[in-house]
Amino acid sequence: MNIFIDVAISMAFVFLLFSIMVSGICEMWQMLKRKRAHFLREALEDVFNCRQNKNYAHLLYAHPMIDRLKERKQTYPQYIPSAIFADALIDVIRNDSKLPRFRFDQEKKEFVVLQDAYSVDSTDASGNVLAGTGVVADFTAAVEELKESDLKQMLRTLLLGVTNYDQLKATTARWFDDYMASTTTWYKRYLTRILFISGLVVAIIFNVDAIHLAKSFYKDKLLRERVVDAAIQYASNEANRPATPEAVNFNSAPEKISMDSAVQVNVDAVTAAYRRAELLDIPIGWNIERVVGYKKYPQFTVHSRWLKLPWFAWELLKYIVLSLAGWLITAAALSYGADYWFNMLSKFISIRTAVKPKEEKK
Amino acid sequence: MIYYNCHTHIFSAQYVPNNVVGVPIMNVLATDPISSRVTKFFSKVRYRKINSSVERVARFAEIGLGTRQEVIFNYLEDYYKGWGDVRFVVLMMDMEQMGAGNPLSNYRTQVEELVKLRARGTYKDKLLPFLFVDPRKAEFSTGEKLRDWVKMHFEEYGFVGIKMYPALGYYPFDEKLDALYAWAQEKFIPITYHCIEGVIYYRGDVKSLRPPRFPNSKHNLTETKNERYQRNFTEPENYFDVLKMFPELKINLGHFAGEDEIKKNGPWYQTVKKLIAEHENVYADVSFTLNDTGTHEQIHRDINTKGIGEKILFGTDYYVVEKNKDEAMLRDELRNKLNELDVAAGAAKDSSFNQIAAYNPIPFLTSAYYRP
Numbered sequence: 001m002n003i004f005i006d007v008a009i010s011m012a013f014v015f016l017l018f019s020i021m022v023s024g025i026c027e028m029w030q031m032l033k034r035k036r037a038h039f040l041r042e043a044l045e046d047v048f049n050c051r052q053n054k055n056y057a058h059l060l061y062a063h064p065m066i067d068r069l070k071e072r073k074q075t076y077p078q079y080i081p082s083a084i085f086a087d088a089l090i091d092v093i094r095n096d097s098k099l100p101r102f103r104f105d106q107e108k109k110e111f112v113v114l115q116d117a118y119s120v121d122s123t124d125a126s127g128n129v130l131a132g133t134g135v136v137a138d139f140t141a142a143v144e145e146l147k148e149s150d151l152k153q154m155l156r157t158l159l160l161g162v163t164n165y166d167q168l169k170a171t172t173a174r175w176f177d178d179y180m181a182s183t184t185t186w187y188k189r190y191l192t193r194i195l196f197i198s199g200l201v202v203a204i205i206f207n208v209d210a211i212h213l214a215k216s217f218y219k220d221k222l223l224r225e226r227v228v229d230a231a232i233q234y235a236s237n238e239a240n241r242p243a244t245p246e247a248v249n250f251n252s253a254p255e256k257i258s259m260d261s262a263v264q265v266n267v268d269a270v271t272a273a274y275r276r277a278e279l280l281d282i283p284i285g286w287n288i289e290r291v292v293g294y295k296k297y298p299q300f301t302v303h304s305r306w307l308k309l310p311w312f313a314w315e316l317l318k319y320i321v322l323s324l325a326g327w328l329i330t331a332a333a334l335s336y337g338a339d340y341w342f343n344m345l346s347k348f349i350s351i352r353t354a355v356k357p358k359e360e361k362k
Numbered sequence: 363m364i365y366y367n368c369h370t371h372i373f374s375a376q377y378v379p380n381n382v383v384g385v386p387i388m389n390v391l392a393t394d395p396i397s398s399r400v401t402k403f404f405s406k407v408r409y410r411k412i413n414s415s416v417e418r419v420a421r422f423a424e425i426g427l428g429t430r431q432e433v434i435f436n437y438l439e440d441y442y443k444g445w446g447d448v449r450f451v452v453l454m455m456d457m458e459q460m461g462a463g464n465p466l467s468n469y470r471t472q473v474e475e476l477v478k479l480r481a482r483g484t485y486k487d488k489l490l491p492f493l494f495v496d497p498r499k500a501e502f503s504t505g506e507k508l509r510d511w512v513k514m515h516f517e518e519y520g521f522v523g524i525k526m527y528p529a530l531g532y533y534p535f536d537e538k539l540d541a542l543y544a545w546a547q548e549k550f551i552p553i554t555y556h557c558i559e560g561v562i563y564y565r566g567d568v569k570s571l572r573p574p575r576f577p578n579s580k581h582n583l584t585e586t587k588n589e590r591y592q593r594n595f596t597e598p599e600n601y602f603d604v605l606k607m608f609p610e611l612k613i614n615l616g617h618f619a620g621e622d623e624i625k626k627n628g629p630w631y632q633t634v635k636k637l638i639a640e641h642e643n644v645y646a647d648v649s650f651t652l653n654d655t656g657t658h659e660q661i662h663r664d665i666n667t668k669g670i671g672e673k674i675l676f677g678t679d680y681y682v683v684e685k686n687k688d689e690a691m692l693r694d695e696l697r698n699k700l701n702e703l704d705v706a707a708g709a710a711k712d713s714s715f716n717q718i719a720a721y722n723p724i725p726f727l728t729s730a731y732y733r734p
C-alpha cells in the first residue's frame with residue numbers, strides 16, 4: 001500500500017514543479033502579448049463589427065471615453081467599466097447618422113464645424129421626464145435608421161421598456177456586465193487550452209513522460225525515497241505554496257502591477273522550479289540511452305557508417321510514438337495548475353502519515 | 363507661406379483586406395506587443411541609414427498599422443515640426459471591391475472615423491480629405507446615386523477632393539462616373555488617380571471583367587495574370603478618353619507614372635507629360651516616385667519646363683513609402699537636390715520646391731467648396 005502512496009507523492013511533486021514552470025510561462029506570455037486587452041477587443045468585435053452598417057467596436061475604441069482607458073498609444077484598454085461602456089455606446093449609436101458637419105468660410109478661408117445639439121428631455125408640468133424624449137428619442141431614431149442586422153436587433157431589444165436615459169444606461173450596462181461575465185468564461189476556456197499546449201511543449205522539451213516516471217518510481221526504491229523526502233520537506237514549508245495567479249475577470253479592473261516586475265517574478269519562479277526538478281535527478285530529459293535503450297548499435301562497416309543515421313531516426317520515431325501517451329498525460333496534469341498539485345501533494349502526504357503508524361504496528 | 367503635401371494616407375491596416383501582400387505580417391508586427399517592441403527598437407535607429415529591410419518594414423508597420431487614423435496622422439504632423447503652416451491632402455482608400463476579401467472594418471467606418479477626428483479643432487484645416495470613389499460599390503446603382511453620395515460628402519462633411527485607384531479593377535472612364543465628372547468639372551473639384559504600377563491591384567478573376575468602354579491600342583485584354591492586367595486600368599492613355607468628354611476636368615495623375623518610367627523616359631511618363639501639356643487642368647504629383655533620387659534631376663527639369671512645371675505637385679505617399687524611406691528623408695533629399703540645381707541654374711533658393719509644395723497646390727485645391 002505504502003509504495004503506491006509514495007509513487008503518488010513523487011508524481012504529484014514532479015507535476016507540481018513543472019506546473020509552476022508552465023503557469024509561469026503562460027502568465028508571462030499573456031502579459032507580454034497583452035492577451036487580456038486583445039481578447040476583450042475581439043469579444044466586442046464579435047458583437048459590434050456590423051458589416052451591414054459600421055464597425056462600431058472600432059468607433060467605440062476611438063471614442064474618447066474608452067480611448068482614455070488605455071495605458072499606451074498603441075494598446076487597447078484591459079478593462080472597461082460598464083457605466084463608461086454604456087455612455088460611449090449610447091453616444092456612438094445616437095450619433096451614427098449625425099456626424100459633425102463642415103462649412104467652409106470663404107472669407108476666413110477656414111472650415112467651421114457644426115455639431116448637432118442633442119435632443120433635450122421634455123418634461124411635464126411637474127418636472128417629470130416624458131417617456132421616450134431626449135437621448136432616448138435620438139437613440140431610438142438612430143437604431144431605426146440602421147440596416148437590418150443582428151446588432152440592430154440587439155439594440156432594439158435594449159430599448160424595450162426604456163423611457164429615459166438612466167434606464168437606457170442601466171440596461172446597456174447590465175447587458176455589458178453579463179457579456180463580460182461570458183467573456184470571462186471564454187477566456188478561462190482559452191487559458192486551459194493554452195496551459196495544455198504549453199504543458200505539452202514543456203513535457204516534450206524536458207521529456208517528462210508520466211508513464212515512464214511512474215514506472216521508475218515504482219521500480220527504483222532509492223529514487224522514490226529521495227523524491228518523497230524532498231517532497232515532504234517542500235510541502236511542509238507553507239512559503240512554497242504557489243501564488244494563485246490573478247484570475248482574469250473582465251468585470252473588474254486588473255491589479256496594477258508593472259509588467260516588468262511581474263515578468264521578473266515569473267522568471268524567478270520558473271527558474272527556481274526548474275533547478276529543483278534538476279536536483280531531484282529523476283528520469284527525465286533527453287539522452288541517447290533513453291531513445292535507443294541499451295541496444296547495441298548495429299554493426300556497420302566503416303563505409304556505411306552514415307547508415308547509422310536512418311537507423312537512429314527510426315529508433316527516435318519509435319521512441320516518440322511510445323512516449324506520446326506519457327507526454328499527453330503530463331500535459332493534461334500540468335493544465336490543472338500549480339495550485340492544484342500543491343494541494344494534491346499535501347493530501348497524499350497526510351494520507352501517508354495516517355497510514356504509516358498502522359503499518360509500523362504490525 | 364503654406365506648404366501642401368498633396369498625397370498622404372492615414373488609413374490603418376484594419377481597412378485593408380488580409381489577402382493583400384504583407385498585411386498579415388504587418389498586422390502582427392504592429393499590434394502584437396512582443397513584435398512591436400522589436401519594431402520600436404528598429405524604428406529608433408532611423409536616420410542612421412541602416413537601410414535594412416527589417417528597419418524599413420518595422421517603421422512602416424509601426425506607423426501605418428497603428429490602430430487609429432489619428433495616431434497615424436500625428437506621426438505625420440511630427441515630421442513637419444518647425445515647418446509652420448503645413449497642410450496634408452489625405453487620400454482615403456476603399457479596398458472592399460478589389461477581390462481580396464473584406465477588410466476588418468468597412469469603408470463607412472473609415473469615413474466616420476475620419477470625419478469625427480477632423481471635427482476636433484486642430485485638424486479641420488490641416489487635414490484635407492479626398493473621398494475615395496469606386497463605381498462598382500453595390501449602393502451605386504446609377505451614376506446619379508454615386509454623384510449624390512459624393513456631393514453630400516462635400517456639402518456636409520467638408521471633403522475637398524476625390525481619390526480613385528483604377529488598379530483595384532475599374533477604368534477611369536466607367537459610365538457610372540460620368541455624372542460625377544460633370545459635377546466635378548462644374549465645381550472645379552480635384553480628382554487624384556493612382557498612376558503607377560504597384561503591388562495593390564485587382565485580385566479577382568480577370569476573365570470575368572467587362573471589356574473597357576473605350577478600348578485603346580495600349581490595352582492588353584488577353585492578359586490573364588492580375589499583376590499585369592492592372593496595367594490596363596492604370597494606362598495613362600485612358601485619361602485622353604476621360605478628357606475628351608470632360609476637357610476641363612481637374613485631375614492629378616498621382617506618382618507621375620513611377621520612378622522607373624521617369625528614369626527610362628518610358629511611354630507612361632511621356633503620356634502623362636503629354637496629358638499635362640495639352641490640358642489646362644491636368645496635374646501630376648511626385649509622391650512615392652521621389653524616393654528614388656535618380657528621378658530628382660528629371661523632376662527639376664520638368665518643374666522648370668513651361669506648360670508642365672506649373673502643374674507638378676509635391677506629395678510623398680506617406681506612410682506607404684515609409685518602407686523605403688521615412689517622410690523627413692524623402693522630403694529633405696528632394697528639397698536639397700532641387701535647391702542645389704536651382705542654385706546651379708542661378709535661380710533663387712528653394713524656388714523649385716516652393717513651386718510644387720506651396721504655389722502649384724493652390725489652383726489644384728481651389729474649388730467651389732474649398733479655397734486654400
Ligand SMILES: [Zn+2]
Pocket residue numbers: 369370371453616649679682
Ligand atoms: Zn498613394
